[in-house]
Amino acid sequence: MDRLVDLHMHSTASDGTLTPGEVVAMAREEGLAAIALTDHDTTAGLPEAIAAGRRLGVEVVPGIEISAKRERGTLHIVGLFIDPEDGRLEERCQALQAERGRRNERIVSRLCELGMPVTLDEVRGKSGGGVIGRPHFAAVMVEKGYVATREEAFDRWLAKGQPAYFPKALLDPAESIAMIHDAGGVAVCAHPSQLRCAGEHELEGAIAELRHHGLDAIETQWSTATAEEMALTERVAGRQGLLRSGGSDFHGGNKPDIRMGVARGQIRVTADVLEALRRAARPRART
Ligand code: AMP
Ligand code: ZN
Ligand code: FE
Ligand code: FE
Numbered sequence: 560m561d562r563l564v565d566l567h568m569h570s571t572a573s574d575g576t577l578t579p580g581e582v583v584a585m586a587r588e589e590g591l592a593a594i595a596l597t598d599h600d601t602t603a604g605l606p607e608a609i610a611a612g613r614r615l616g617v618e619v620v621p622g623i624e625i626s627a628k629r630e631r632g633t634l635h636i637v638g639l640f641i642d643p644e645d646g647r648l649e650e651r652c653q654a655l656q657a658e659r660g661r662r663n664e665r666i667v668s669r670l671c672e673l674g675m676p677v678t679l680d681e682v683r684g685k686s687g688g689g690v691i692g693r694p695h696f697a698a699v700m701v702e703k704g705y706v707a708t709r710e711e712a713f714d715r716w717l718a719k720g721q722p723a724y725f726p727k728a729l730l731d732p733a734e735s736i737a738m739i740h741d742a743g744g745v746a747v748c749a750h751p752s753q754l755r756c757a758g759e760h761e762l763e764g765a766i767a768e769l770r771h772h773g774l775d776a777i778e779t780q781w782s783t784a785t786a787e788e789m790a791l792t793e794r795v796a797g798r799q800g801l802l803r804s805g806g807s808d809f810h811g812g813n814k815p816d817i818r819m820g821v822a823r824g825q826i827r828v829t830a831d832v833l834e835a836l837r838r839a840a841r842p843r844a845r846t
């Protein structure tokens with residue numbers, strides 16, 4: 560039987576609830592051959608994950624997830640096989656985190672205005688010391704009884720278009736892809752359904768444009784995908800000459816219905832997918 564891999568997941572370095580070491584330990588329990596840790600805007604979790612992987616016999620692919628500008632929906636670019644010690648990447652991550660800091664302060668004041676006072680310290684308390692994002696606000700809002708569930712926190716307050724939503728100043732798609740290439744990685748369009756394209760033709764147009772900016776691969780398996788969406792994306796990848804990737808987007812308790820390696824039971828990413836991505840990354844690595 561082919562061993563499975565999972566090339567998209569989060570730890571306490573961003574908005575997951577398990578530490579990088581715990582993520583790797585769970586991957587071992589789940590029998591995964593390899594995982595990629597792809598925290599939002601940071602490589603801070605990678606050294607711990609890589610060390611745990613060596614100890615436990617799970618390959619850890621160094622990764623990251625960067626949000627990019629898009630008029631409709633959201634565009635997330637995952638980088639795989641990045642150099643975790645690349646200085647330029649570190650600098651660019653610091654800039655993205657500074658931008659998040661400004662946004663977090665705005666969310667705090669808006670929630671106070673809306674009669675749901677929260678402090679930055681309370682939110683930080685939910686973050687495990689990593690990059691702070693909306694899921695941490697949602698957790699505090701549940702704890703303080705402002706909403707019943709995290710979903711309600713997003714749907715009523717934090718999601719795009721809702722009263723406590725603030726956009727981040729995002730990178731252009733080309734910049735986010737270059738940021739990953741410059742650090743030796745391959746650039747992957749994550750969970751393509753979030754691009755909110757109406758049908759196969761529109762998706763192919765959006766993907767062709769990203770490919771023009773250097774995109775290497777697209778996730779053809781992701782946590783919310785239906786069989787039809789995966790088949791459609793597979794066809795687009797084939798026609799555009801892109802590599803495939805896939806993963807659960809595991810976040811631990813912040814997405815309790817997502818299981819590592821299988822998501823909601825519909826994904827199955829095999830080791831050959833990882834090997835093709837590795838071959839694409841190798842010429843870029845400078846070490
Ligand atoms: P941020 O990076 O701070 O904008 O937060 C993005 C994270 O919030 C993503 O990783 C999602 O897991 C989560 N998220 C975004 N929209 C929703 C939603 N409508 N419901 C639940 N979680 C969401
Ligand atoms: Zn996340
Ligand atoms: Fe994402
Ligand atoms: Fe993600």
